[in-house]
Amino acid sequence: MHDDATTALLHTLRASGQWPRRLLLTGWFSFLDGEATAGDVLARQQVSAALARAGIRHDTAWSPGFRPGALSLDTVEPAEYDTLLFVCGPLHGPQVAALHARFRTCRRLAAGVSVVDPADPAVTGFHQIVARDGTAAPARPDLAAGAPAGPLPPVAGVILSHGQGEYGVRRRHEDVNARITGWLAGKDCARVPADTRLATGDWRLCATPEQFLALMTRFDVVVTTRLHGLVLALRTGTPVIAVDPVAGGAKVSAQARAVGWPALVDAGAPTEEILDHWWQWALSESGRMAAACHSMR
Incomplete structure (x- = not known):
């Protein structure tokens, strides 16, 4: 395993004897x-896991725009922490x-x-920096590279129609989309x-x-309001949820009736x-087998 920036920082803290009592991760x-x-976010997960292994109590401050209701910089009490740790990204600008x-x-x-500019107040305000780049020290592997992550979720291709004015008052595209x-x-x-639209420019x-068929083969499921989204997904054996x-x-x-597709x-x-019902079916063995059968027709 690479000696990442968090490991290096923890080694330095142990050597200095300045072990955090309670840390805020930002x-x-x-x-x-x-x-x-x-x-x-992966870098945060890597650092949080390392801090937990080291027995350091810590919390994370999240943007309320990303995780509403979670601890944020506006709601946190600085006096409750003796250490602030900033991870990943550039040390630059007024927010930092x-x-x-x-x-x-x-x-x-x-x-x-x-570190973009060593003289930037965003940089000079830190007591200690273990950078991935921008300093005289050798570049380090990014924290996200080795971060723990959960099981990978399915990949959903989303193919929606926004036009079709020929259907006049029967159009429900905006509401359906x-x-x-x-x-x-x-x-x-x-x-x-x-x-499904092609263009060379x-x-x-x-x-x-x-190229479009190659894209369809990479998806685990397709959700579409387009006829050819349905047709071409099935051609490649990809389960599809078709919404008219x-x-x-x-x-x-x-x-869908012509080819006998149930979703x-x-x-x-x-x-x-x-939608949840067909999602579960499309990602099940039954859905995958049904799509594979259509691809062989």
Whole structure:
């Protein structure tokens, strides 16, 4: 295992005899106007696990925009901590610099961070920094690389139609899409927006049908309101939840019936209960087998 920044920091603390009594763990994930990236949060998990193994009591300050109701920089009492530890990201800007004034009674440490400007007050306010880069010390592996993580959730391709004005007053696209995306936001899955539209001048879109089919094969499940989202997912053996966005049913419903695909939801019934039912089925062995059978037709 690499000697990461947290391990190095703990070694230094042991050598100095300045062992934290109670520590507040912070990072860019703590700022309301910051951002919580996957790397930042994994780095936090790595550091938290290391602190727990060392027997150091610690809490995490979260942005209320990312985790509403959790402990935040606004609700925390600085006097309850003797140490503040900032992890991951650049030591730069007024948000980081403000920590030094707010937690002036704490010993302030940073680990696994980038030092852009050594003279920046955001940097100079820390008593000790174990950087991943930007100092005279050799670069260290990023904390996220070895962080503990749970089981990986399914990857869901999301293919939605926003047009189809030809259906006039029967269009329910806005309501159906809002229901689907609101429901997906609460699912433990990796959501990947996809579009059946091809283009050679837009890097975000596939340029050939084969590229799109390759994308479909990477998904564990597809959720779509488009006919070809249904057709091409099944062609690649990927289970699909098809929601018809047209009141009374239109081409999506017709195609699902034509190929005998059961996971079909009409425009008036995309409730969470119904979507959850088909989600569980699509990710089950039965759903995967049914999709595989369609791919062999």
